[in-house]
Amino acid sequence: MKPQDQPLTSEQVGSVLKMLALTTERELNCSECLQHVGEFAETRLASQPVDAVMSSIEQHLALCPECREEFEALMTILQAGK
Amino acid sequence: MTPTEINWPVALRATDTAEQAAAMRALRDVLHHGLRIALSSRGDVSEAHLEDFAQESLLRILDRLDQFQGRSKFTTWAQAIALNTAFTELRRKRWQDVSLDALLADGERLAEPGMIAEDVLGAQEDRQRLVAVLREAIEHQLTPKQRAAIMGELREMPFDQIVELLGTSRSAAYKMLHDARRALKQSLQAAGITGTDIQNAFNL
Known part of the structure; x- marks a missing residue:
């Protein structure tokens, strides 16, 4: 069965609703996220508080599974290098 | 010299071609090492893939050196680009056979009752009401392309592929x-459903 033939899972329905709950008037796009995600990852690794820009990255990562997957991979690399 | 001691933006722009080539080789090794760590658990990534991703990433990084603002370590910024390059390519392979017609047809199915199985809804009344409102809104508030794009996102289709299939620009697709x-x-x-209602209904 191709991906597009499968009915939605509970997780997918939940994720679209979560996506809607997190939707705001002004959001970053994936390119803007990519530009700042390195700084966000280092901030998280150092357990430092996040500023407004970093908060918007956090919000984008909660909405975007692709950017979140890449962020988690980046954290894996940074943690391996600690 | 270790990667943390190199002034990467300067070295990569060096007018001395030997110095620049050495910096490019060193950065390529850093990227390759990082990609190996990040993608080690995937069965679909070979050594040849890692080589290709590192090389392609290096070219992208050189192309956008001016965008590095120094707000993180250079290697962290570069690794983020390398990961984006690698994951974009891996996702593209998974979805390469999907057509615009299939995506639009999938989007039209989004508002159909059968698209969300009964066991997904469960017996909870709040879940059923919430999904009913959502389905109604999907059917009446969205255009066919919006339904298709939302469905593409739900299926975890790469955003670049959605953009390509819809024949639009990235910014237009974002707005849509x-x-x-x-x-x-x-x-x-408008139906009185709050973010908290959603979280409670779906244990988010």
Whole structure:
């Protein structure tokens, strides 16, 4: 069965609703996220508080599974290098 | 010299071609090492893939050196680009056979009752009401392309592929998706459904 033939899972329905709950008037796009995600990852690794820009990255990562997957991979690399 | 001691933006722009080539080789090794760590658990990534991803990433990084603002370590910024390059390619392979017609047809199915199975809804009344409002909004508030794009996102189709299939620009696709999400959210709010209701119904 191709991906597009499968009915939605509970997780997918939940994720679209979560996506809607997190939707705001002004959001970053994936390119803007990519530009700042390195700084966000280092901030998280150092357990430092996040500023407004970093908060918007956090919000984008909660909405975007692709950017979140890449962020988690980046954290894996940074943690391996600690 | 270790990667942390190199002034990468300067070295990569060096007018001395030997110095620049050495910096490019060193950065390529850093990227390759990082990609190996990040993608080690995937069965679909070979050594040849890692080589290709590192090389392609290096070219992208050189192309956008001016965008590095020094707000993180250079290697962290570069690794983020390398990961984006690698994951974009891996996702593209998974979805390469999907056509615009299939995506649009999938989007049309989004509002159909059978698309969300009964066992997904469960017996909870709040879940059933919430999904009913959502389905109604999907059917009446969204355009066919918006439905297709939302469905593509739900299926975890790469955003670049959605853009390509819809024959639009990235910024237009972003706006289209953002407008769709805002319209659906407004419908939920108009029905008195809050973010907390959603979280409670789906244990988010």
